[in-house]
Amino acid sequence: VWSSILRDRLLLVWLALVAATVLSWGLGTGSSSPPHITASVLILVVAFVKVRLIGAHFMELRQAPLFLKTLFDLYCLILCLTLIGVFVAV
Amino acid sequence: VNSHVHAETSPPQEVSRLKPADNSATSRHVPGEPGLWVLIFGDLVLFGALFTTFLVYRGHSPALFTRSQRALDVDLGVVNTLLLLASSLFVAIGVRGVRRRNRQLAPWMFTVALCCGAGFGFDKYLEYSDKVEHGITPATDTFYMFYYVLTGLHMLHVLLGMGVLAFLAAQARSTHIDVRRFAYIEGGACFWHLVDLLWIVLFPLLYLVRS
Numbered sequence A: 001v002w003s004s005i006l007r008d009r010l011l012l013v014w015l016a017l018v019a020a021t022v023l024s025w026g027l028g029t030g031s032s033s034p035p036h037i038t039a040s041v042l043i044l045v046v047a048f049v050k051v052r053l054i055g056a057h058f059m060e061l062r063q064a065p066l067f068l069k070t071l072f073d074l075y076c077l078i079l080c081l082t083l084i085g086v087f088v089a090v
Numbered sequence B: 001v002n003s004h005v006h007a008e009t010s011p012p013q014e015v016s017r018l019k020p021a022d023n024s025a026t027s028r029h030v031p032g033e034p035g036l037w038v039l040i041f042g043d044l045v046l047f048g049a050l051f052t053t054f055l056v057y058r059g060h061s062p063a064l065f066t067r068s069q070r071a072l073d074v075d076l077g078v079v080n081t082l083l084l085l086a087s088s089l090f091v092a093i094g095v096r097g098v099r100r101r102n103r104q105l106a107p108w109m110f111t112v113a114l115c116c117g118a119g120f121g122f123d124k125y126l127e128y129s130d131k132v133e134h135g136i137t138p139a140t141d142t143f144y145m146f147y148y149v150l151t152g153l154h155m156l157h158v159l160l161g162m163g164v165l166a167f168l169a170a171q172a173r174s175t176h177i178d179v180r181r182f183a184y185i186e187g188g189a190c191f192w193h194l195v196d197l198l199w200i201v202l203f204p205l206l207y208l209v210r211s
Helices: A002-007 A010-029 A037-058 A066-089 B002-009 B011-017 B034-060 B062-069 B074-099 B105-133 B142-172 B179-208
Strands: none
Touching (some): A002 A010, A002 B074, A010 A037, A010 B074, A010 B179, A037 A066, A037 B179, B034 B142, B034 B179, B062 B142, B074 B105, B074 B142, B105 B142, B142 B179
16 A cells, blocks of 8 residues: 555655645735735645646546546636636736 | 455456556546546536636725635634645545555545544634624625635535545445445545545635735
């Protein structure tokens, strides 16, 4: 079991997810004065990098048929760009 | 009875079919049941639409959203994120455990993940009761309407997911795990990861993003 956990880099992925959470926490609560547009856009990008890591490694979409893997990647990309677009433009 | 005997007498074939990762180049494999992915993508699209609507409303009254957002406890939100991330790791290890026929490890991993889910629920209970004590309800303003609808919908997923994890822990204890039962376990695990990744977007959107 432990060899497959090492091979799939599960612990490494998990550490990256925790580090990204701490980074977003810092970006979102930092004492800098407004506007916080850049920090907020960065927070959204980090969130979707995390979503993609969870999909690829925890849901094992890395080994899924290309159609499913691509559909998930497209969802991440389209929603991330939509949310950033709406946040910046509206 | 026949299929049981067949599986018992031909373990190499069965084991290899439970291990897509070992020959990833030759046999790509849909985790769980294909039908489950229709449900997962349906959920992803629904939450995607809600997230977008939230930001549109935010854009129309940024001052109100920023003011209301300040009353949220970001630290509790971070603790909840870490709980769900840890639970996802335990579930992923549990699935590897089932694949490797480790009957001790997998049920434990699913049970620990279930406890993380319960911790998330307890945190949410603390958060909701604090808000209600301060007179903050969905009727307070648009921000809190979204806050209760989004976190409430997500909490429903957490509760459902905890039921799924209890089912996984019971299935993983079974002495005979065939391809179909393994697909249930993999699918249930993917549902739990969905609960995790929805929160991964929901948390920064409600608690951190500000203008």
